[in-house]
Amino acid sequence: MVVSAVGYRTSGQRPALHRGLPSPHLTVIFSLDGDIATGETPDQATGDNATRTDIVVGGLHQSPAYVVQPEHEAGIQLAVHPLAARTLLGLPASALAGELVVGGTDVFGERATELRERLCGLDTWEDRFAALTAYLRDRAATAEERPSGPVRPEVAEAWAWLARHRGAGTLGGLSRHVALSERRLTSLFRAETGLAPKQAARLMRFQHAKAAVVRAAAEDAPQDLARIAADCGYYDHSHLVRDFRQYTGESPTGWLAEECRNIQAGAHDTGGE
Known part of the structure; x- marks a missing residue:
């Protein structure tokens, strides 16, 4: 049900905007360092209309989400299988489609706030992941008590x-x-x-293509976009570039230049944004 779980902590970085890319997974983030500000555009993310929450739940989307990266931040980010939404979140993934980001307490309830406070008070990543795992297992075990029903x-x-x-x-x-x-x-x-x-098929195809682009960049290998397009099932190179522009707002080379630091740090190894 949880495709990947990543703990992160950074400090001393220059404040910037990060593009949270569309993927075939739902996103759940427990911030350990204040609210996370997001928006559908850079201006929204950095303005008064930004969505600010310390527990982020994001559905499947078709364009990048802009996330403010402050000087220091910490948290745990989960990539959740969309068909596990009924079990873990208590609602179908479609219920999240109208909003880019939903506050976690609106989905999980007040126990999520208690969990986040506990995560902030723990000293090691091992203890944090153990607490989060126990919480998610309890959610799965009590899923029958919620009225969401099974996936067809x-x-x-x-x-x-x-x-x-x-x-x-x-x-x-x-x-x-x-x-x-x-x-x-x-x-x-x-x-x-x-x-x-x-739309789901395009997201899956793009995810594999993006992973191939990232692997080549991490290995300092030439970017053969025509070969990557063919390997990932695109009709031609131009269709791969079209999807990159829709899902990242940039060409493949433009996105790589922007994400170079994150790729070098291994931030894209899991395949989940």
Whole structure:
């Protein structure tokens, strides 16, 4: 249910804006160092209309989220499988689709505030992850007490099929696999995740392409975008560049230049933003 969990702490850095990129996972962040300010644009993130919360819950989105990086920050960031949202969050992932970021207490309840305060008071990452794991296991164990209901098996299998094909399959092939019409499948899939199957497939394909770009940069290897596009199921190089511009707001080379420091620090190793 939790694809990755990353603890982070930085200090002495120059205040900046970070692009939280779209991915096929939900984002949950417990800040250990004050509120996190986010927005749909740089101006919103740095202005009075920014969303500020110390527990962040983010749904599946189609454009970057801008996050203010202060001089020092610390927290734990989770990438959560969208089909685990009912179990861990108590609602389907589609319920998060209308907002870029939702305050964590609005989703988890007051116990999340108690957990965050406990995490702030612990001295080691081992203890923090142990406390967070216990909390999530308790959420999963008591999921039946919440009225969200189960994920439809056709939707679960459709997501698994897209993941196996790394987002490169066709909607026709997917609908035949789950024995539903394309229209019915799209309706059920969107009701559960907030995205149509084609949008989820694009996110999965982009995630694999971005990982390949990051690997080449980390290894100081040449960026062969045409080969990466072909390997990841894009029609051609221009379609890969198009997705990079939509999901990052930059070309692949422009995004790499901006993220160079984070890549060198290993911030993209997990594949989760």
